[in-house]
Amino acid sequence: MRFLSLALLVAGPLVAAAQPAVDLEPYRPAVERIQTAALADSAAYERMAYIGDVFGHRLSGSASLEAAIDWILDEMRADGLEGVRGMPVMVPTWVRGEESAELVAPVSRPLVMLGLGGSVGTPAGGITADVLVVGSFDELASRAAEAAGRIVLFDVPFTTYGETVRYRSSGAVEAARAGAVAALVRSVGDYSLRTPHTGTMRYEDGVARIPAAAITSEDAALLRRMQERGATPSVRLSMGARTEPDALSRNVVGEIRGRERPEEVVLLACHLDSWDVGQGVVDDAGGCVVAWESVRLLHRLGLRPRRTVRAVLFTNEENGLRGATVYRDSVGADASNHVFAIESDGGAFAPVGVGVTATDEAFEMIRSIEPLIMPHLVESRAAGRGITRGGGGADIGPLMEAGVAGAHLNTDAVRYFWVHHSPADTVDKLNPGDMAKNVAVMATMAYVLAEIPERVPAGPSSPGSE
Amino acid sequence: MRFLSLALLVAGPLVAAAQPAVDLEPYRPAVERIQTAALADSAAYERMAYIGDVFGHRLSGSASLEAAIDWILDEMRADGLEGVRGMPVMVPTWVRGEESAELVAPVSRPLVMLGLGGSVGTPAGGITADVLVVGSFDELASRAAEAAGRIVLFDVPFTTYGETVRYRSSGAVEAARAGAVAALVRSVGDYSLRTPHTGTMRYEDGVARIPAAAITSEDAALLRRMQERGATPSVRLSMGARTEPDALSRNVVGEIRGRERPEEVVLLACHLDSWDVGQGVVDDAGGCVVAWESVRLLHRLGLRPRRTVRAVLFTNEENGLRGATVYRDSVGADASNHVFAIESDGGAFAPVGVGVTATDEAFEMIRSIEPLIMPHLVESRAAGRGITRGGGGADIGPLMEAGVAGAHLNTDAVRYFWVHHSPADTVDKLNPGDMAKNVAVMATMAYVLAEIPERVPAGPSSPGSE
Numbered sequence: 001m002r003f004l005s006l007a008l009l010v011a012g013p014l015v016a017a018a019q020p021a022v023d024l025e026p027y028r029p030a031v032e033r034i035q036t037a038a039l040a041d042s043a044a045y046e047r048m049a050y051i052g053d054v055f056g057h058r059l060s061g062s063a064s065l066e067a068a069i070d071w072i073l074d075e076m077r078a079d080g081l082e083g084v085r086g087m088p089v090m091v092p093t094w095v096r097g098e099e100s101a102e103l104v105a106p107v108s109r110p111l112v113m114l115g116l117g118g119s120v121g122t123p124a125g126g127i128t129a130d131v132l133v134v135g136s137f138d139e140l141a142s143r144a145a146e147a148a149g150r151i152v153l154f155d156v157p158f159t160t161y162g163e164t165v166r167y168r169s170s171g172a173v174e175a176a177r178a179g180a181v182a183a184l185v186r187s188v189g190d191y192s193l194r195t196p197h198t199g200t201m202r203y204e205d206g207v208a209r210i211p212a213a214a215i216t217s218e219d220a221a222l223l224r225r226m227q228e229r230g231a232t233p234s235v236r237l238s239m240g241a242r243t244e245p246d247a248l249s250r251n252v253v254g255e256i257r258g259r260e261r262p263e264e265v266v267l268l269a270c271h272l273d274s275w276d277v278g279q280g281v282v283d284d285a286g287g288c289v290v291a292w293e294s295v296r297l298l299h300r301l302g303l304r305p306r307r308t309v310r311a312v313l314f315t316n317e318e319n320g321l322r323g324a325t326v327y328r329d330s331v332g333a334d335a336s337n338h339v340f341a342i343e344s345d346g347g348a349f350a351p352v353g354v355g356v357t358a359t360d361e362a363f364e365m366i367r368s369i370e371p372l373i374m375p376h377l378v379e380s381r382a383a384g385r386g387i388t389r390g391g392g393g394a395d396i397g398p399l400m401e402a403g404v405a406g407a408h409l410n411t412d413a414v415r416y417f418w419v420h421h422s423p424a425d426t427v428d429k430l431n432p433g434d435m436a437k438n439v440a441v442m443a444t445m446a447y448v449l450a451e452i453p454e455r456v457p458a459g460p461s462s463p464g465s466e
Numbered sequence: 467m468r469f470l471s472l473a474l475l476v477a478g479p480l481v482a483a484a485q486p487a488v489d490l491e492p493y494r495p496a497v498e499r500i501q502t503a504a505l506a507d508s509a510a511y512e513r514m515a516y517i518g519d520v521f522g523h524r525l526s527g528s529a530s531l532e533a534a535i536d537w538i539l540d541e542m543r544a545d546g547l548e549g550v551r552g553m554p555v556m557v558p559t560w561v562r563g564e565e566s567a568e569l570v571a572p573v574s575r576p577l578v579m580l581g582l583g584g585s586v587g588t589p590a591g592g593i594t595a596d597v598l599v600v601g602s603f604d605e606l607a608s609r610a611a612e613a614a615g616r617i618v619l620f621d622v623p624f625t626t627y628g629e630t631v632r633y634r635s636s637g638a639v640e641a642a643r644a645g646a647v648a649a650l651v652r653s654v655g656d657y658s659l660r661t662p663h664t665g666t667m668r669y670e671d672g673v674a675r676i677p678a679a680a681i682t683s684e685d686a687a688l689l690r691r692m693q694e695r696g697a698t699p700s701v702r703l704s705m706g707a708r709t710e711p712d713a714l715s716r717n718v719v720g721e722i723r724g725r726e727r728p729e730e731v732v733l734l735a736c737h738l739d740s741w742d743v744g745q746g747v748v749d750d751a752g753g754c755v756v757a758w759e760s761v762r763l764l765h766r767l768g769l770r771p772r773r774t775v776r777a778v779l780f781t782n783e784e785n786g787l788r789g790a791t792v793y794r795d796s797v798g799a800d801a802s803n804h805v806f807a808i809e810s811d812g813g814a815f816a817p818v819g820v821g822v823t824a825t826d827e828a829f830e831m832i833r834s835i836e837p838l839i840m841p842h843l844v845e846s847r848a849a850g851r852g853i854t855r856g857g858g859g860a861d862i863g864p865l866m867e868a869g870v871a872g873a874h875l876n877t878d879a880v881r882y883f884w885v886h887h888s889p890a891d892t893v894d895k896l897n898p899g900d901m902a903k904n905v906a907v908m909a910t911m912a913y914v915l916a917e918i919p920e921r922v923p924a925g926p927s928s929p930g931s932e
Contacts, residue, residue: 194744194888226519428683
């Protein structure tokens with residue numbers, strides 16, 4: 001998952017228009033079958049584990065991503081899904097290469113690091129320079145004179161992902177403006193067992209492109225303490241990172257065509273690409289399997305709703321969003337036929353609810369479904385329980401900007417940023433029971449919104465909806 | 467901290483003899499000064515951080531351990547402590563060397579590993595063999611025919627340290643008996659972010675000495691899933707581990723001599739050696755600084771109790787207990803002059819209480835002090851709050867076997883085994899406030915037991931006391 005910044009707010013009524021509540025009675029029998037079947041099944045977990053174990057992590061441009069896509073396409077066809085296809089997407093290819101960092105003064109000590117996605121490499125032999133530790137962009141600005149020729153370390157404690165990730169995204173640009181030769185950032189995560197976290201960074205035209213890497217919070221704290229004691233830590237950073245020509249990848253699509261209005265689509269979204277560490281299952285193979293299994297479950301139960309229910313396993317969410325763009329472009333003017341899009345990209349932990357960004361009218365209609373999913377939702381400080389205002393996903397962002405009602409499947413993600421983009425994003429962090437509940441919730445939402453006679457209204461989201 | 471297995475139980479009365487409670491009033495003024503001063507001070511944290519940052523981890527036989535000892539001896543003398551000395555101890559020297567492990571089939575994947583302390587290395591080029599994953603010694607016994615020529619992986623979930631660590635200690639012996647060529651063990655810890663944990667292992671005469679290493683719980687689970695899917699995982703294990711000749715190390719001693727009975731000693735214990743990963747501060751530089759600061763605090767306040775209060779920072783707790791043995795031998799028949807020994811080796815987290823192993827009479831006397839420390843104790847599921855039955859320490863074990871009343875400073879150690887013996891045992895896991903409270907509690911116990919006219923009675927611990 002990346003930080004979402006959707007600019008969807010427009011003027012509109014502050015009070016939701018009164019909507020006739022959806023009468024849920026006609027859907028209860030099918031929903032009960034869906035949920036009973038979902039909860040009796042561990043296929044979601046098993047497929048997630050298979051993807052993580054057999055293909056491993058799946059960075060855009062990697063052979064492992066394409067091998068996983070091939071396998072999923074085969075499985076979807078074997079499942080009997082319709083419209084199974086790989087939608088071609090040209091994706092960036094960033095290659096990490098060999099990399100290491102070590103403290104060379106005032107003591108010699110290896111540092112645990114991960115280069116940031118998109119970074120350039122260092123010259124052969126690496127860069128050795130004194131380190132300036134700062135706690136914010138403001139502090140860098142006030143000490144800019146000290147930064148020239150140095151490696152700048154942004155040692156910023158985690159507050160929220162949105163606040164903290166700015167140092168990962170823009171640290172290299174800001175450090176380079178001050179004349180630094182490389183940028184290090186304390187890993188963006190809220191607990192660490194010497195855990196490095198990678199993620200994208202960006203360069204800016206006209207600003208020197210310097211190498212950028214994350215180190216663990218433990219090692220960042222070590223360098224800070226050394227600086228506070230009056231020492232000047234010196235680090236040798238070596239990175240073989242490089243960007244190669246774009247490669248061909250695919251969005252994976254599988255669906256059940258609507259029996260009455262096949263052109264109208266309820267979209268279940270996730271992303272199959274991951275960072276090149278760990279197994280990329282919390283972020284986000286687990287979410288993909290939830291979307292895929294939700295469609296498979298409707299098919300297995302012989303349910304063919306009025307509208308099309310389509311799973312799209314997007315490619316290149318992590319470092320380009322090319323899959324999202326290609327999909328949006330592929331539907332063209334028909335984006336208005338997407339009646340609802342829900343993404344699972346916060347870790348397939350126990351479900352907590354569904355966060356919706358939509359018009360007031362659409363929100364009220366979607367919220368009517370809450371009683372059907374409530375029994376499977378847990379309390380969590382990660383998100384509000386039930387169907388709440390605000391949410392979406394990076395991959396469905398372009399559709400939402402076009403007015404499609406969007407949502408996120410919220411989960412008990414209190415440990416999400418412990419593992420996100422790190423070697424600890426592994427199969428064992430998820431479990432069969434919670435994943436089955438995610439399928440129950442997503443399949444219920446999909447079924448009802450694809451089946452009810454009236455469609456979810458499109459349009460710019462209402463204020464307060466994010 | 468190692469697993470303690472003290473055989474101290476002897477026959478004795480099941481009901482504690484009624485003891486006259488210690489009258490605490492005479493000690494309250496000094497105790498108030500001690501606690502106020504302790505809580506106003508962050509010196510314990512700062513010294514712990516200095517040891518971790520400047521010297522790093524400190525395995526027996528390493529230059530870093532001896533450098534830390536030199537620095538502490540100098541600081542103790544500068545502090546004005548008495549009897550500051552390094553007590554020579556010959557310690558084992560195990561050297562990790564270069565090491566790595568990788569899954570080579572059914573897919574290729576690096577594994578995160580740490581060789582176990584005491585293990586032999588592999589031949590140059592490593593050992594490549596199929597893996598047999600078992601969940602217990604019983605399962606190994608039942609599948610012994612499959613183990614020959616293989617690497618046996620003990621994939622045992624953490625229950626208690628004592629239960630689980632048997633696979634780390636004895637896994638190589640049991641695997642070798644079945645004809646295995648190497649042993650892997652799932653790291654002994656109760657949460658993992660791809661965190662490997664090392665620790666001692668042992669060989670047995672007459673059983674082949676095969677290399678032994680820990681892998682992360684994530685990687686152990688991966689191999690297990692592959693085996694459950696019908697594949698046979700194959701691993702290449704390469705370890706440069708070797709044992710070199712014993713080296714000279716030292717127990718660090720610093721004290722305040724008793725004003726009336728200098729020959730009677732209240733001993734504050736910990737161990738300064740660590741495993742060769744992380745910074746070795748949770749286990750156990752933090753405990754050492756607590757013991758050291760407790761003595762320094764009494765000195766700084768001009769308090770000279772009736773008996774000697776002595777801090778001993780033991781060497782070689784982790785892989786030999788040679789420091790404990792040498793100290794015990796050094797006091798000879800005078801062990802009976804040690805009136806009380808308390809060890810801090812469970813992480814200097816917020817204090818929860820003091821666990822005591824002693825005669826009933828001694829326990830009741832020690833427990834009288836509880837009201838003085840209670841305000842600084844927190845509730846925790848890690849241990850009972852207050853002064854409770856059962857506890858001790860590996861370094862004071864030989865003294866306790868000689869009849870000395872022993873105790874452990876219990877803390878809110880719910881994350882102790884998340885970091886224990888791992889690269890994540892780092893300075894940031896502790897904090898100044900909690901460490902200061904540890905000093906307040908230990909210094910209070912030390913002061914009162916060194917000051918009260920009657921000594922804590924010696925003798926075999928009473929039943930129920932562990």
